[in-house]
Amino acid sequence: MGLFDWLKPAPAIDAHMREHIERAANSADPRIRLLPGYEKKLAAGVEVAFDYCERIALGVPGPFFITRATFASNPLMHALFGSADDIAVMLASSLTLRDYLAAHPAVPDQPIFALLGMRRSLNAGFGTRLAGDIIQRDEPQTTLIFSDHTLAEPTPNLDSLHQRLAVTFYEGLLKGLTEQVETQRQELFDLREHLALDKAMHRSVGGSEPEERFARMQARIAELGDGLMPAALIPRLNEYLMSPASRLRLEPSHYRIDRFGVVVETTDRETPADTIRFAELVTRDQRHWVVMCVRFEHGEAQAALAEMSERRRYMVI
Numbered sequence: 001m002g003l004f005d006w007l008k009p010a011p012a013i014d015a016h017m018r019e020h021i022e023r024a025a026n027s028a029d030p031r032i033r034l035l036p037g038y039e040k041k042l043a044a045g046v047e048v049a050f051d052y053c054e055r056i057a058l059g060v061p062g063p064f065f066i067t068r069a070t071f072a073s074n075p076l077m078h079a080l081f082g083s084a085d086d087i088a089v090m091l092a093s094s095l096t097l098r099d100y101l102a103a104h105p106a107v108p109d110q111p112i113f114a115l116l117g118m119r120r121s122l123n124a125g126f127g128t129r130l131a132g133d134i135i136q137r138d139e140p141q142t143t144l145i146f147s148d149h150t151l152a153e154p155t156p157n158l159d160s161l162h163q164r165l166a167v168t169f170y171e172g173l174l175k176g177l178t179e180q181v182e183t184q185r186q187e188l189f190d191l192r193e194h195l196a197l198d199k200a201m202h203r204s205v206g207g208s209e210p211e212e213r214f215a216r217m218q219a220r221i222a223e224l225g226d227g228l229m230p231a232a233l234i235p236r237l238n239e240y241l242m243s244p245a246s247r248l249r250l251e252p253s254h255y256r257i258d259r260f261g262v263v264v265e266t267t268d269r270e271t272p273a274d275t276i277r278f279a280e281l282v283t284r285d286q287r288h289w290v291v292m293c294v295r296f297e298h299g300e301a302q303a304a305l306a307e308m309s310e311r312r313r314y315m316v317i
Contacts (some may be wrong), residue, residue: 045241062293
């Protein structure tokens with residue numbers, strides 16, 4: 001880098017980056033926005049965090065085409081849903097998808113892209129296994145089960161889905177800092193109340209005050225108060241944003257299963273099985289969600305919703 005490069009002004013913060021910075025500042029304390037130069041101070045951390053969230057969004061597998069037909073032909077879809085009807089039930093039960101359909105008039109063959117998230121569990125038990133021509137009963141088995149299917153961020157194209165997922169992941173990342181700050185604010189509030197009550201009690205009963213304990217409480221109150229000042233939160237926010245991988249990541253996973261969802265440990269050809277691959281999103285609270293981008297037709301979603309409405313009508317009657 002030459003001398004004149006150092007003399008160039010810093011690149012201007014564009015509208016999108018400014019919006020991400022505003023979100024970050026508000027997540028810690030809106031008063032940060034009153035400090036001069038706060039945008040430049042937060043720009044580096046915000047850029048690292050949002051770029052990371054964009055990479056995570058682009059790394060979500062898919063899009064996978066989900067229809068009744070794919071249930072029979074696609075081993076992954078067969079593993080994710082108990083039956084072909086479960087796909088229609090999932091579409092019809094999604095409030096997010098229902099709102100999207102209400103706001104977007106039907107267009108022939110228009111696709112809908114969305115994030116599909118679900119829980120993954122392994123259930124141990126006993127069952128029957130076919131080994132060649134021999135039926136083996138009461139065999140220990142582990143079944144792979146997917147549950148709590150949830151659709152999010154429906155949109156008409158994949159690029160838009162990736163953009164929305166990046167923002168969603170970024171906002172989820174910021175919630176972790178908000179929770180930390182709120183926990184400290186609550187601790188500060190409780191300490192102040194505790195100290196005031198203790199002092200009032202000692203005044204009422206008389207005697208010498210426990211000066212050492214009061215001093216420790218007052219020191220902790222001062223420490224918390226100083227740390228929660230807007231100027232002190234900026235470097236803390238930057239440090240938090242600079243290490244997003246510890247709070248959000250994708251972990252690849254795969255299992256070899258038969259058509260009943262039973263995990264097949266052996267590699268012999270006598271046991272028919274398919275290898276399914278997916279990714280799990282690990283969030284700040286270390287919960288795991290199986291996530292994938294999916295694609296389905298606008299018309300199929302409308303048909304699933306109409307079918308569900310018809311079933312409910314007959315149930316009421």
